[in-house]
Amino acid sequence: MTEFPHLPAALSQALAAKGYEALTPVQEAVTKPEIAGRDLLVSAQTGSGKTVAFGLAMAGELMGEAGISPYPDLPRALVVAPTRELAMQVSRELSWLYAGAGAVIAGAVGGMDARSERRALERGAHIVVGTPGRICDHIRRGALDLAALSVVVLDEADEMLDMGFREDLEFILEAAPESRRTLMFSATVPREIERMAGTFQREAERISTIAARESHADIDYRAFLVDRSDRENAIVNLLRFHEAERAIVFCSTRAAVAHLTGRLLNRGFSVVALSGELTQDERSRALQMMRDGRARVCIATDVAARGIDLPGLELVIHADLPMNREGLLHRSGRTGRAGRKGLSAIVVPANIRAKAERLIREAGVAVNWDTAPTPEAILARDEERMLQEPGLVAPVTAEEFDAVERLVSAFPPKQLAAAVLRHFRAARTAPEDIVPMTVGEGPKPRAREEFGAARFYRLSMGHDQWVDPKWLLPMLCRAGDLTRRDIGMIRVMEDHTFVQIHESAAAKFEAGLAPSMVMEDKCTVEPLAEAPAGLDRPGPKPARWAGKGGDRGDRGDRKPYGGKSFGDKPRSPKPHRKGPPREDRSEGGERQERAERPARKFGEGAPAKGRKAAPWAREGGHGGAAAKEGKPKAKYGAKPAGKPGGKPAGAGKPGPKKPRKA
Known part of the structure; x- marks a missing residue:
């Protein structure tokens, strides 16, 4: 010991x-x-x-x-x-x-x-x-x-x-x-x-005791670049590919925990949630289910999972990026404990890759970038696990011998092998299809297939009838029992629309509209013998005033500003104000530069014609030509005397009050 x-x-x-x-x-x-x-x-x-x-x-x-x-x-x-x-x-x-x-x-x-x-x-x-x-x-x-x-x-x-x-x-x-x-x-x-x-x-x-070289020796950090729409699909594939005995998925909010828990439960995973909105009994029960093996995946927030020690935790998935480097280290520290190995998987949507790289750089961890597991890789991994199943490797017992003999005599070996394979796959959820990604170049564009031979149709509705391809596409699918793959180009024009239907679906489309060739909303469909000209150019945009409030397509026939158009009468330049031209106002007849004009003291000169002098325009800043000579300066706060022809001075002031009646 x-x-x-x-x-x-x-x-x-x-x-x-x-x-x-x-x-x-x-x-x-x-x-x-x-x-x-x-x-x-x-x-x-x-x-x-x-x-x-x-x-x-x-x-x-x-x-x-x-x-x-x-x-x-x-x-x-x-x-x-x-x-x-x-x-x-x-x-x-x-x-x-x-x-x-x-x-x-x-x-x-x-x-x-x-x-x-x-x-x-x-x-x-x-x-x-x-x-x-x-x-x-x-x-x-x-x-x-x-x-x-x-x-x-x-x-x-x-x-x-x-x-x-x-x-x-x-x-x-x-x-x-x-x-x-x-x-x-x-x-x-x-x-x-x-x-x-x-x-x-x-x-x-x-x-x-934290050493930069040895601090994360037991944790394998991997970042999986995914399309922004495949974040949850990548989480499903990671859980399926590794099939850890115990895994924990970190989300940033309680709402994200509830959403992802429901999604994984619908996919057949044994999941428990751990967030602050749960009671203490619910949280204790969830952790006990993880320890007992009744649940294999825990969806948790950072605060709820702080310091949790789940024995045998093999996989940590960061569904949402942590807030800082400490959050990344604490999350990842749930695995790789006491000398065991663990995997910390960071799901990185392509639109926030720069943020993820900065976070990883601040945390000082070595991360290997990869793409999320594909369905083919998951199925290949399933075949390897199936060959190592204890039920296949363990020898046949005496209690099983008679039943095994009956199965071997009743079915050929390939049929029995197919049954084992089906049973193995039925116990696991199907992997998700994801958009192919390239770690060095970001999202890989999907190849556009050639539409092939097609027929064109003319619809009797266009921009004037508020046609939008978003609702026109399902209308075409309902009318002719089509799929979106059967419909090619949709070009909305001013009062009509051109639609391209694949040749293999054209007969079915016309049969669904026969004999009236009318769709919903009284939209008439007219087959065309050949492709319309000019479809390679962008179609006209709707009128600027085409919005809520009804049809206003007749506005283009009106003339703005009371029936006058901009071209009815040429606009003359604005005339100069009265007086001689600006260049002849100087004494020499030519306009003088500002630097050559004679300096003038403030308040000098008579005021402009028809304009009174300002009350402060006086000599020395308090009077000028407009002030009367010899007039004594008014004392500050004194009220002016009454004006001739007006009320006498002091008029309007209250007199002595009358005695109140007893």
């Missing part, structure tokens, strides 16, 4: 029973004797065993030299996780790790029964695992006492800050004793995490 001498005996035995032959790099780093008792700021790759790492790191504060107290009272350790699923997963991991030590673990998870949690906290616990909101609620209500707390663990600290739990985390850390030990575990260490560490940690030891 593998032993870990630097760990407590109970934890060493638990690791050995779980199958651990060696600790992961992050687990080795946090259990070094020289950092015992110090605050830690740890960044490690997703799926590297961080949960077991901080479980081992806090063993010194929990167990001590005498081990864990058999009588739990106030909690000694507190673990804070961002989501319910991650908190419950941490509880399961710590349960088997500390089972031999006799630790009691209580939960404080949002969405669970708060009364049951309070009763469990009253009975006492060594470790409390929960989400920020519920932990704060228990502290405020007095159900959770942190007086004896020795260690606080923040799991996925960067995600908790992104989800808006900063105030809750600060409240929890302020409520804990100052002598406690603080361990922060995060996949990335942004600036906000560093600021929080500087505030609530004391000389924290910085540990990073």
Whole structure:
């Protein structure tokens, strides 16, 4: 049995029973004797065993030299996780790790029964695992006492800050004793995490086990370029081609999760959904179905699947691109865990390839570009799997011998082989047809086939009758029992339309219209002996005013502007204003340049004829030629005297009030 001498005996035995032959790099780093008792700021790759790492790191504060107290009272350790699923997963991991030590673990998870949690906290616990909101609620209500707390663990600290739990985390850390030990575990260490560490940690030891060369050695990143209309078809083909025991498909919104779940259920996949709109019981049931093997595909959002550990997860599909590089790494980190290999498939529509390349470049991962699996490749892969089916490889048992003899005597070998093949294919959904793509050149244009021999018909409706090829095509198909492949060119003209029908379908089309040769909406169809001339040129566009409001085709016969057209009377140039021409206004008869004109002070000269001088046009800026000489300057705020012939000065002012009658 593998032993870990630097760990407590109970934890060493638990690791050995779980199958651990060696600790992961992050687990080795946090259990070094020289950092015992110090605050830690740890960044490690997703799926590297961080949960077991901080479980081992806090063993010194929990167990001590005498081990864990058999009588739990106030909690000694507190673990804070961002989501319910991650908190419950941490509880399961710590349960088997500390089972031999006799630790009691209580939960404080949002969405669970708060009364049951309070009763469990009253009975006492060594470790409390929960989400920020519920932990704060228990502290405020007095159900959770942190007086004896020795260690606080923040799991996925960067995600908790992104989800808006900063105030809750600060409240929890302020409520804990100052002598406690603080361990922060995060996949990335942004600036906000560093600021929080500087505030609530004391000389924290910085540990990073992320190496650029080895960080993604167990994950195979592939980007599949698809046409923008084939995104869901590519997801179906990827699931069919790989047929992973467990796969997870990430979408960006809850609505996308619901839509894709319904689509895959209709195609026969065993699918469960995981999004924020589900209750805690529904989410727990979905994860349990994935663990039990009753479901093989999980459709989830980023927040709902944060930190989820599904054993044996082989395939991660990014149906929608993640928001940032951290999202790509966290999504992909659901696979390739604990030394297992995994595939991270990024579905990239051709119209957002540049965005996907920028995201991959920022994440610093090596991605192989490819095209989505074709139906031929999937069927060939099915034949390989069929030859390895346990039912074909396993020998015939004694109970099956008589039935096998009857089948062999009743059917030839090829018939039996065909039955096996049909049964194998019937249990799987059919692959989807996708548009061929070239990774280096983008979408491959579809080759246009020659229409072949055809006959032309003239319809008695055109732009004047609001004809649109979009509704004319189904009308032709209904009238002559045709398909869209039987109909070629549709050219809408001013008052008629030319239609091209394949020669093989022309007789059926005419038989469907006989004998009246009239379609819906009283549209008459006239066969033509030969192709009309000028069809290689674009047809006329409808009139500019052809819109809602009825038929206005007679507007072209009207003349605008009261019956006058633009060509009735030539427009004469606008005459100059009265006075001599502009070039003769100078004294010399020729127009002077601006630089040669004599300078004139502001306010000089008489005002223009027929125009009064401005009130401010006075000498010195307050008076000029228009001001009367010797007139005293009016005092600011004084009212002018009454004008001759008008009301006397002071007229209109209220006089003394009359005494009111008793």
